[in-house]
Amino acid sequence: MNPLKTAGHPTQRIDALKRVTGTATYTSDKHFPGMLYARVLRSPHPHARVKSVDVSKAQAMPGVKAIITRDNCDVVWSSGDTRNKRYLFNNPVRYAGDAVACVAAIDRHTAEEATRLIAVEYETLPFVLDAEEALKPEAPEIQPGGNLSADDKGKREAEVYKRGSLDRGFAEADIVLEDRFQSAHHNNAQLEPRVSIALWEGDKLTVHAATQGIANCRTDIARDLKMPVENVRVVCEYMGGGFGNKNQCQDSDLMAAVLAKKTGTPVKVEFSRKEDFISVHGRWPVTQYYKVGAKKDGTLTALQVRGYSGMGPYRKGRGDQGGPEVYQCANVEQSVTTVYTNMAVSANYRAPAYPHSVFGLESVMDDIATRLKMDPLEFRLKNMTRKYRDSVEYSSIGLEQCLREGAAKFEWKKRWHEPGLDTGNIRRGAGMGMGGFGSSVGKSEAILKVDSKGQYHLYVGVTDVGTAAKTTMGLIAAEELAVPLEKVTVHWGDTADCPYSVGESGGRTTSFTGVSVVEAAKQLKKQIAEKGMPKGSDMLTASVVTDPDTKGLARYSFLADFCELEVDMSTGHIKILKFLAVHDSGRVINPLTAQSQVQGGVIQGLSMALHEELLYDKRRGIPINAGYYGARIMTHLDVPLVETMFIETDDPFGPFGAKTLGEPPIVGVVAAVANAFFNATGRRIKSLPFSRDKVLDALGKKEVLA
Amino acid sequence: MGKISRRRFVEGTGAGVIAVTAVPLEAQQKKSAATASGAASASAAPRTKIAVTINGSKHSVEVEDRWTLNELLREHLELTGTKLGCDRSECGACTVLIDGKAMYSCTQLAVWMDGRSVQTVEGLAKNGKLDPLQQAFIEHDAPQCGYCTSGQLMSAKALLNRNPRPTRDEVQHAMAGNICRCSNYNHYVEAVIAASDTPSAKGGKA
Numbered sequence: 037m038n039p040l041k042t043a044g045h046p047t048q049r050i051d052a053l054k055r056v057t058g059t060a061t062y063t064s065d066k067h068f069p070g071m072l073y074a075r076v077l078r079s080p081h082p083h084a085r086v087k088s089v090d091v092s093k094a095q096a097m098p099g100v101k102a103i104i105t106r107d108n109c110d111v112v113w114s115s116g117d118t119r120n121k122r123y124l125f126n127n128p129v130r131y132a133g134d135a136v137a138c139v140a141a142i143d144r145h146t147a148e149e150a151t152r153l154i155a156v157e158y159e160t161l162p163f164v165l166d167a168e169e170a171l172k173p174e175a176p177e178i179q180p181g182g183n184l185s186a187d188d189k190g191k192r193e194a195e196v197y198k199r200g201s202l203d204r205g206f207a208e209a210d211i212v213l214e215d216r217f218q219s220a221h222h223n224n225a226q227l228e229p230r231v232s233i234a235l236w237e238g239d240k241l242t243v244h245a246a247t248q249g250i251a252n253c254r255t256d257i258a259r260d261l262k263m264p265v266e267n268v269r270v271v272c273e274y275m276g277g278g279f280g281n282k283n284q285c286q287d288s289d290l291m292a293a294v295l296a297k298k299t300g301t302p303v304k305v306e307f308s309r310k311e312d313f314i315s316v317h318g319r320w321p322v323t324q325y326y327k328v329g330a331k332k333d334g335t336l337t338a339l340q341v342r343g344y345s346g347m348g349p350y351r352k353g354r355g356d357q358g359g360p361e362v363y364q365c366a367n368v369e370q371s372v373t374t375v376y377t378n379m380a381v382s383a384n385y386r387a388p389a390y391p392h393s394v395f396g397l398e399s400v401m402d403d404i405a406t407r408l409k410m411d412p413l414e415f416r417l418k419n420m421t422r423k424y425r426d427s428v429e430y431s432s433i434g435l436e437q438c439l440r441e442g443a444a445k446f447e448w449k450k451r452w453h454e455p456g457l458d459t460g461n462i463r464r465g466a467g468m469g470m471g472g473f474g475s476s477v478g479k480s481e482a483i484l485k486v487d488s489k490g491q492y493h494l495y496v497g498v499t500d501v502g503t504a505a506k507t508t509m510g511l512i513a514a515e516e517l518a519v520p521l522e523k524v525t526v527h528w529g530d531t532a533d534c535p536y537s538v539g540e541s542g543g544r545t546t547s548f549t550g551v552s553v554v555e556a557a558k559q560l561k562k563q564i565a566e567k568g569m570p571k572g573s574d575m576l577t578a579s580v581v582t583d584p585d586t587k588g589l590a591r592y593s594f595l596a597d598f599c600e601l602e603v604d605m606s607t608g609h610i611k612i613l614k615f616l617a618v619h620d621s622g623r624v625i626n627p628l629t630a631q632s633q634v635q636g637g638v639i640q641g642l643s644m645a646l647h648e649e650l651l652y653d654k655r656r657g658i659p660i661n662a663g664y665y666g667a668r669i670m671t672h673l674d675v676p677l678v679e680t681m682f683i684e685t686d687d688p689f690g691p692f693g694a695k696t697l698g699e700p701p702i703v704g705v706v707a708a709v710a711n712a713f714f715n716a717t718g719r720r721i722k723s724l725p726f727s728r729d730k731v732l733d734a735l736g737k738k739e740v741l742a
Numbered sequence: 743m744g745k746i747s748r749r750r751f752v753e754g755t756g757a758g759v760i761a762v763t764a765v766p767l768e769a770q771q772k773k774s775a776a777t778a779s780g781a782a783s784a785s786a787a788p789r790t791k792i793a794v795t796i797n798g799s800k801h802s803v804e805v806e807d808r809w810t811l812n813e814l815l816r817e818h819l820e821l822t823g824t825k826l827g828c829d830r831s832e833c834g835a836c837t838v839l840i841d842g843k844a845m846y847s848c849t850q851l852a853v854w855m856d857g858r859s860v861q862t863v864e865g866l867a868k869n870g871k872l873d874p875l876q877q878a879f880i881e882h883d884a885p886q887c888g889y890c891t892s893g894q895l896m897s898a899k900a901l902l903n904r905n906p907r908p909t910r911d912e913v914q915h916a917m918a919g920n921i922c923r924c925s926n927y928n929h930y931v932e933a934v935i936a937a938s939d940t941p942s943a944k945g946g947k948a
Contacts, residue, residue: 052880055888056872058823058863062889065822098786145787145808225923227827227835227889276825276889277923309828502887502924628883632926636886639925664832664921672914675927 037623037686037693043515044692046628049507050526051274051500060274063246064231068302071233072101074295075147076307077137077154078315079129082378082657083163083176086127086156089137094153099146102298103154105137109294115256115284116381117350119186120179124287124294128161130178130349131378132658133314135287140295140303163378163657167346168323170377178349178376185351185374194373195356199425205338205367209329211407212338216325217396219724220649221346223318223662224385225669228276230307230316234292236300242269243289248282249539251497254531256285261293272499273529279640280384281316282501283541313380313662318650320345320355320382324396330404336365336419343370343393346377353383357393362421362435362472362594363401378657380650384541387473387699391641391706392724398469398707399722402714406455412711413443413452416470424590431586432695434620434683435594439470442618445681446598451614456718464613466600467711469704472592475547475622475696477689479583481535482552484513484560485575492517493575494556495527496549497537503698504629505545511625512550512691516557535579543593543696546625550691552582586689593696594620594683597638597704599712608731610646610713616679617705622687622695630697635678637701643670644702645709646726792856796821797865805852812836812847814855815862823863823892827921834920837893838862844900846919863892866899875899878937879930886924894920898934906939 054060079086089105106125116122125135137154141147162176169175170183177183184192206212233244241263247253250270258265275282288305296303307315322345329338345355355374405415420435443449451466458464483495494513498505510526517524528534538548559578570576600614617638624630647668651661661667686693706724714720719734787806794801796819805814812829815821815838827835829848836847839861866873875898878884885891894917901908901916908916913934914927922930 048880049883049885052883052885053872055885055891056863056876056879056895057867058821058892060888061822062825064826065816067817145806227825227833227887227921227923229827275887277887279923309830309832504883504886629886632883632886632924632929635928636922636925639927640923643925663830664828669921669923670925670927671918671921672927672931673918675914675925677928 037684040515040692041518042521043511043625044623047507047511047521047626049504049629050510051506062228062274062276063233063244063272064228064306066233066244068233068235071302071304072140072142072299073144073147074138074140074291074303074305075144075151076135076311077151078311079134079136080132080658081129081158081160082132083161083178084129084158085161086129086136087159088157090155091137093155094139094150097146097150097153099142100139100150101142102140102295103137104291104294111260111290111294113287113290114260116287116352119351122350124290131380133311133380135315138291138295138305140299144306165377165379165652165654165657167344167375167377170375178378183376185347185376194371196369196371198369200367202338202340202367202369206329208331208337210332211404212327212329213400213403213407214327215400215403215722216323217399217722218323219321219392219395221318221321221379221382222644222648222650223313223667224279224281225313225664225667226277226279226281229309229312230286230288231304232286232288232292233302233304234289234296235302236296240267241293242271243293244271245286245289246275246282247272247499248275248278248501248541249284249537250499250529250531250534251536252539253285253289257289257293260285260290269532271530275499275501277502279386280388280541283384283539310662313650314659317348317352317381317383319385319388319392320347320353322357322392324357324393326396326400328400328404330408332408334408334410334415334418336363338367339363339365340369343372345372345374346379346382347374348379348381349376350381352381353388356389358389359394359397359471361425362470363419364421364426365419366426379652380659386637386640386702390471390473390703391644394469394471394703395706395710395724398704399710399720402467402711403720411452412468413439413448420470424592428590431589431591431689432622432685432687433592433594434685435470435472437683438594438596438618438620441683442596442598442616442681446616448598451600452715455715458716461605463603463605463716464600465712465714465716466598467708467713467715468596468598469707469711470596471700471703472594473543473696473700473703475591475593476542476544477551477584477586477591478538478544478548479581480537480548480552481581482549482556483535483577483579484556485577486560486564486570487575488570488572490523490569492519492524493527494524494553495534496553497531497534498528498545498549499540500528501540503540503633504626505540507629508546508625509549509553512553513557515692516554517561543699546694547690547696550694551584552580554691555582556580584689591687591689591695593700595700595704597708599708601709601712601716603713603716605735608728608735610726610731612642612676615676616681617701618681618683619697619700620683620685621697621700622685622690623693624682624684625692625694630682631680633698634680634701638678638705639670639675641702641705642709645706645724649725790853792853794855795859797861807853809852810848811838811850811852811855811860814852815847821862821864825889825892827889834893834897835890837896837920839896839900842900842903844897863895866895873899874937875902875934878933882929882933882936884926884929884933886926890920890922894922894930902938908938908940910935
């Protein structure tokens with residue numbers, strides 16, 4: 037790849053100073069004159085008909101300004117469910133945590149006290165938490181039409197992908213393995229809790245939201261409140277993380293807007309940490325049944341996976357299960373059944389379809405390699421994808437280099453041994469996982485101006501969720517303009533002056549909006565060449581819309597993760613000793629912030645593998661450990677030094693060759709941990725997370741717990 | 743109700759009802775703040791007058807007994823650099839120094855601050871010069887979303903105040919109470935080592 041002048045070099049964030057001095061203004065830091073505070077009352081039952089909501093006592097409390105319930109608010113939150121009508125307040129309530137009322141008062145203490153004065157009469161209904169249980173005929177119906185959620189075409193059936201013939205594939209196989217894997221609902225747990233502030237000026241609404249995408253947040257709000265989109269403004273200048281749970285508009289945005297309209301004053305809706313854990317969403321739990329066939333030489337002949345995704349009671353997320361596309365195999369059948377349950381809602385969390393699904397897939401592949409007495413690295417090199425679904429060329433692919441160069445750096449041959457050969461109380465093992473993540477291209481916009489002093493002003497609709505998106509956009513502009521980064525002032529986070537951007541989800545901003553920025557810079561350079569630099573208060577402006585396609589090619593980022601760990605056989609404690617994450621995300625625009633993304637994603641994956649699960653009281657259907665302590669989110673004390681390595685392919689469709697980077701770092705982590713555990717102990721854990729009881733169970737030491 | 747200017751309040755001469763005045767953040771909103779009625783004026787919650795030093799300046803304020811220190815800082819003193827992540831002593835985003843010790847401001851009541859000294863992230867830079875920790879945080883890309891950053895800084899500050907040459911392990915222990923869900927722990931630790939007097943800080947392999 038040709039070296040670049042500005043992009044491609046480690047660069048500090050353009051807003052770093054604000055972030056370290058406490059002057060970056062997040063949504064919750066904002067205050068407006070007369071602003072009211074709002075709190076939500078939620079259902080304590082997993083499934084119940086709301087017979088009545090009596091707000092009279094709460095309404096009479098001094099300082100209470102407005103209360104909304106289903107009785108006086110029938111706003112539908114359309115981004116909260118893509119299949120059913122999900123209201124801000126639903127009847128019946130379908131999970132413990134479903135909203136019943138929202139109170140606006142002069143301060144948060146008053147609002148909180150008032151929620152306790154609301155008397156709700158419930159008629160409790162039977163509930164079901166497990167996806168497979170929910171499909172049985174005797175299971176309570178959670179949504180009209182049944183618990184099998186509809187596919188994209190509205191049909192109530194599993195999404196199925198097929199190629200070749202499984203019968204032929206299994207007939208050709210020398211060995212066939214079958215297994216079942218399960219994962220847990222776990223929460224995004226971003227540090228900034230949900231918060232929305234709404235202000236009305238006549239028929240114009242401004243929402244200060246904590247959102248990953250100001251543009252889609254705006255259109256969603258306009259749609260749900262039945263307003264012209266130009267009358268809605270969304271502002272989010274600093275955002276305290278989301279990892280997928282702040283996409284689109286939030287119910288809190290709509291509640292704030294409705295209450296602000298009712299009271300004629302600005303309203304701030306805040307969720308508590310516990311509410312954020314149980315009433316927003318986490319990653320969908322999956323159950324997967326695998327059947328895989330291979331020849332003696334290691335060639336995969338058949339890959340069948342039947343998966344179930346528990347979505348909670350609303351279809352907020354896709355519920356898909358990824359991974360098989362990184363294997364070359366003539367005969368594949370994958371079905372995913374998305375199911376309603378009365379658990380907390382499940383939707384996007386970093387690489388939504390991947391780490392849990394790849395855990396199952398890569399565990400099975402490791403077992404096949406073991407049975408064939410093959411090195412798992414050689415097995416993957418033999419069977420890794422060459423073409424997407426064995427038929428479509430990739431725009432760029434560095435997977436083989438990820439595997440080979442990663443293995444060399446990790447010293448795979450030295451660290452990996454035959455599974456279960458280690459002895460003693462502390463046993464050591466190494467494992468790996470590989471993966472891919474779709475790196476799409478699509479529509480975006482950018483506006484670039486230059487003033488008479490030669491300063492460039494870039495307007496992009498990003499919010500920067502922590503990925504350094506605004507710095508990335510500045511670097512891309514500076515590179516194309518051939519000016520230093522300081523000559524580019526980036527404007528972001530306000531729909532009043534920033535054009536459409538896709539929203540920071542799906543790892544799309546660099547590819548989508550980055551391409552717009554390159555094009556805007558090209559057009560502005562052309563204008564400057566034709567007209568000369570502007571004079572006085574004049575500006576030259578390039579305003580572009582780009583909507584590229586990949587010309588029939590598949591576009592993917594790839595990765596390989598390598599993990600070495602130790603297992604204490606008497607206590608079941610797992611200690612991560614070494615972790616190497618190798619990524620092909622095309623050209624890396626900013627190596628400094630890219631490393632942060634990868635290290636962070638890996639540690640989130642380690643936390644997912646070893647710790648996190650929203651536990652339920654199965655008799656009552658209520659979550660019992662919502663919060664950071666309960667989820668045992670990894671802290672400074674738990675984390676190893678994560679090594680990173682980038683295989684920089686030159687992708688023809690991204691800005692300067694860049695592909696998706698934000699989502700992939702978590703994709704293969706759980707799998708690498710699972711396989712390292714197997715390598716250390718010769719035992720396999722088939723259910724996430726690898727909590728102490730499951731580890732001891734796998735080690736045959738259940739009695740230790742008794 | 744009485745009104746008091748923001749300046750008098752910050753200078754520590756204000757008392758009484760000032761604590762109920764809602765003060766907006768943005769400069770342009772400050773004008774309207776002068777005419778804004780006190781947001782919590784209807785509250786009959788018990789109040790107590792306290793004297794507290796914040797970032798070196800003395801404040802005499804009347805606080806509601808139920809207010810946390812976090813609430814006093816963020817809602818009534820306009821010091822929003824200190825964040826609130828969980829409001830239940832789990833995450834550390836609200837960490838401040840109380841008499842030099844790193845503590846969670848979400849579970850300290852404001853009334854307990856009488857006679858004590860509080861330092862927040864706003865008090866780290868001196869005379870326009872960043873604290874070495876802040877500079878190192880920038881250089882090592884320690885903040886991603888940045889929401890936990892103020893808390894990380896304050897825990898690190900407390901550590902370096904008592905131990906100017908910590909090992910990597912000591913840094914991890916001192917900051918164990920500060921969750922970063924972006925999980926940029928490696929960069930945070932590298933940054934703290936780099937800002938310390940610990941030799942060979944490069945690369946974070948202290």
